[in-house]
Every structure is written in structure tokens, then in C-alpha cells.
Amino acid sequence: MARVRKAGRAGRAVVAVAVAALLGGAVAGCGGGGADADPDAAFAVRTSPFADRLAKLPARVEGGTVVVGATDAPHTVRVLVDPHCGYCAKFERTGGEALLKLAGDGGLKVEYVLASFLDERGSGSGIAVNALRASVDEGKFAEYQAALFASQPKGRFTDELLLRIADGVPGLRGAGEFDNAVAEQTYKAWVGEAAEAFRATGARGTPQVLLDGKPLPARAAGSIFDGAALAAALKEAGVGG
8 A cells, every 4th residue: 555645735634545546547645755955965966867858858838737748749648746745756757757758759748737735844845846837948847857856855945956956957057047037936926826737636646647637547567656567558548659
């Protein structure tokens, strides 16, 4: 059984679901990340092993979501994540990479709903979502998101950590506009719009994955935390070769 933390206002309960149900769009638990959040402590910025492919993926803002992939892709996968959710980081390292690879091949586009409900615990999710939104303007969203989840701190996100993670994405800090957007929280209003988009889904936590608005076909042996299992589930649904 996987431990699950529900999204929403403080005081909501912790529930449990079977890992095998995750391919059916169920919710995985949210916990701390991996690196130390203390700016003075050792902090290793990690990036995706296929960052070069991510650099070629177009991203755009559509309402309260960020969409990665070709506009004419035949399928849409909706992914609900909170930047400080430890299980989301685990998903992004495996299933998330599988999705972006398929997006690069033109088989689907990925619609990210960027939640920040963990801000209720002082996680800094809100400023992380602001930074992710700013990375879209620089054409670096897919790369930066991969680096952000790979470098997820145990403690809270800070502006300094967000900029240090951005150092791992070539060209993101080049013109200084990204730095300004982080420092001034330029997209604070959009962070609220993204949070509303998350609430509108009715989801109770993160991560969650839907294909063309429906749960993925479930397989007892697979989960969204296994890239190969996720690719197999998508293939069963008619996505990918």
C-alpha cells in the first residue's frame, strides 16, 4: 500500500491506496524531496539524462496549465503535480520521462497542472510554480521542470535554490528575465490560476495521470512510477509504437 496525502486545506486526512491502482488515475503520496534546502549546505543540482531532447520540446501556457509537445499531437496526457511532492519527483524520474519522450516523438502532448497545495506546510511550492511559469517564457520549461524535480529539496524551496537549479539549464538565466521573474514573483497571479485549475479537477492529491481525460488502463504489475509499465499502458491505449 502506498501512503497518500490528500490535497486541500490543512487538517485533511492521510489515506492509502493500492499501488496497482495508480495506473487508473489514483493518487500517490506527497512527501519531502531529496536535497538539503539550507542554502549554506551542500546542494547538488541534478538534471535529466536526456536534457538535450527536452531542450527541443515546445511548451506553452494554456489557461492555468502548461502544455508540452506539438499542438496537433493525437493524444493529451494530463499530469497533476506539486513541485514539493516527493512522489511527484519519483514519478517525474520514471513515468514523467517516458511521457516526455513520447511527446518528443509526436505521439502525445503533456498538459501539466501545477498545484501548490503543499505551500500550506511552508514548502515553497508557490514560488516554484512561479519559476516554472517563468521558464516557459525562456523556452526552457521541460528542461527546468526535470531539473527542479531531480533537485527537489527536503526543506522548502527558496529563490536562491530555484536560481541554483536554473544554473543547470543552459541559457535559462542568460538574459536575466528569469531571475527577475523569480525575485519579483511576476507570475504570482498565474500561480493562483494554476491552483484553481488543480482544484477544478477534483483531485485529492498528486501525482495523477489521465489520458484524453480518462484514467489509464490498469495493470496489476504496473504503476506510474515505472516508465516501462507506463509506456506499456499507453501502448495498450493506442499511444506509441
